[in-house]
Amino acid sequence: MLHPRIVAVAWLATALCALNGCHRADASKKLIAIIVPSQDNPFFKAEADAAAARAIALGYRVRVDAHEDDAYRQDNLVDAAIASNAAALILDNAGAEASIAAVRRATNAGIAVFLVDREIEATGIARAQIISDNDQGARLVATEFARVLTSKGDYAELIGRESDTNAQIRTEGFHAVLDRDPEMKLVAAQSANWSQSEAFQKTETMLQAHGEISGIIAGNDTMALGAAAAVKSAGLNNIRIVGFDGSPDAIDAIRAGEIQATALQPAALISKLAIDEVDRYLKTGSTGKPEEQIIPCDLVTKANADDFQDFEKVR
Secondary structure (H helix, E strand, O other): OOOHHHHHOHHHHHHHHHHOOOOHHHOOOOEEEEEEOOOOOHHHHHHHHHHHHHHHHOOOEEEEEEOOOOHHHHHHHHHHHHHOOOOEEEEOOOOOOOOHHHHHHHHHOOOEEEEEOOOOOOOOOOOEEEEEOHHHHHHHHHHHHHHHOOOOEEEEEEEOOOOOHHHHHHHHHHHHHHOOOOOEEEEEEEEOOOOHHHHHHHHHHHHHHOOOOOEEEEOOHHHHHHHHHHHHHOOOOOOEEEOOEOOHHHHHHHHOOOOOEEEEOOHHHHHHHHHHHHHHHHHHOOOOOOOEEEEOOEEEOOOOHHHEOOOOEOO
8 A cells, every 4th residue: 555645646646747748658668757956957957858868768758857956845756756656766866864765765665766966875775876976076176276276376165055965075075185285275165055146146245355366166067157257247357267067058168268177077978877777677677786886077178178068078
């Protein structure tokens, strides 16, 4: 018997299916539910689109939803996947601790759960946790940041959402490199919550207090783009900026010289790997891979910007 909570959201599953094209004609195909933080953010959209395209190509139905970093909304979406008898769940979760119960609930209901981008603070529940090497990527981009600043000068940092494990890993990776340079000094650090508009405002404030800074290192590209806009608005052209993610907009800004570097997370590759492992697991009972899989990031600069497209290395 289904848990009462799941029964209570069965109507949501039906509504979501209708909205996302899970038609009766496809009922013979197994359903893969794909839940990401947002479908507006280009990184998460690329992640969802790549997973959906690969799943459809392999003969599955798909349903794509977004939890908006709301653990309660995520719970409802996971329960909807259970009520829909999904065969598998691809999840970029809403919190390393807050998502454990939802992952366990889906697994106990017989759904094969594959986590992408963000891990949870538990093992043995999900079939796979496939994530970018945020520490390695942060060290790559911090090393390039130090190089363009010639290892000296005051700089500022824009930090991601403080509840996000990846934000903490990235800032720790940045400082594992930058704190080794005695002539580089962090004079301001603020969270801009992954937001471009908030990063613009925070950068304006930091520039007013620390007009002498030589660079800004940002925990994601969205914040880096906000910082670049604020620097441009202030009429400054000598502040070096780096980001993290490898978004198309950031790579365009690198080509234009507005941002100096980013670390590309291979979102499309990770999503395709996850779907391939889902397919293998559903057909054989094994993914053939360990649960925890760490995928390295790539450094993107003006010299190699044309090698990357849509969060993927294309040449």
